[in-house]
Amino acid sequence: MGRLQNRTAVITGGGSGMGAAVVGRFVEEGARVVVLDRVQDKLDALEASYGDAVRGVLGSVTEYADNAQACAVAQREFGGLDVFIGNAGIWDFSRALLDSTPEHLVAGFDELFSVNVKGYVLGARAAAPLLRESRGSMIFTLSNAAFYPGGGGVLYTAAKHAGHGLVRQLAYELAPEIRVNAVAPGGMATDLRGPAAMDLSGESISTAIPIGQIVRENSALEIEPLPEDYAEAYVLLGAARESRTATGTVIDLSGFGTPRRPR
Template identity: 60%
Template structure:
């Protein structure tokens, strides 16, 4: 028996990078997944490659109505929703306070926080009735930048610290009916983009820096880390039998820097 047999799950930011790795692993573990993303093209590719285990929903995580459509699609398909995984995010590409002009700093803040924080909040709100009925769970993607500097610059690091607060508060508010946890990966090579307001919408982390070399050089385990290396903790938190007592928890699975080295971005 697979660990997520018959589980009904929504994953945001599902069509590439870590989100796609989560979808791949969850469907392999027996889950029915609603893949929610803003890219129709990437969702079409995902659907073609995975098949009937996935339903796709195109939308914007910063809109409550789009989050609700994704959650309703899960309930329509399986009669329930067991886990909502908030994963869509933006990075600030290490734009420091000093090098950011006031206008792009302000507009970049609004755009990045809308996805990284408001998107999670609205997703949780949309999922809440179904998760309450199933006594399900929420899992957010955070980052080692939730705990340490240098995983980005002010916008990204602040948004991920805010995510920790969101996990703790929602875990308090939604207990005992809904568990709320998060996974904090470190760096990886993905198609992660930045705010369009800062001219970063068409730049991926893979394009901007040699991220795989950086991770190998500056992380403690010196691994060539790929998105699929991080997904086991998501399965753990979604599997009721394995994490029934976990709420308000952030699992830090980043390979942080060794003494005398910088933490991986």
């Protein structure tokens, strides 16, 4: 029997990349999953792959009503909610402060923080009443950029550090009924895009730069990580028994805390 048998999850941004890998692992472990994403084609593809185990909800994490709708679908279709995973995010393509126009900083801040931070706050607000009933858990996708500089530009690094603070605060506020934790992946070749307000929504991290090669050449373990490498940590944090003592913590699987040895 799977470790998430009969558990229900909502995952934001589950349409591709990290989120899609988590959807796959959750379904394998017996969970039923509602995915909130802003791209209909991605939702259609997930429903085609996983059938009755997955329901797609089209919307934006920046809207409270869309987060609430995803949680309502979990309750109506699957009978409740055990795990909320805030994962949808955008990246600033490592745009440095002095390489950004003031106009791009103003508009880019609002757009990036709206998705990466406000989206997590609104999702938590929508999910908390149901998670309190089920004594469930929240999991957020952070990043090496929640700990270290250089994984993004000023906006992304600030937003992922903000996400780290949010995990600590929510763990404190929502205990003892709800556990709140996070996973920090490192760089992966995904569809990760940037703020339209900075003209960065047209391409993705995997088309813009050789991200796998960059990570391999700059990390201690010299590997190109895949989203699947990180998905197991979400299963651990989403399971009822296996991580019952964990709250307010971030599992940093990025490996970026260890510098590459000079050769």
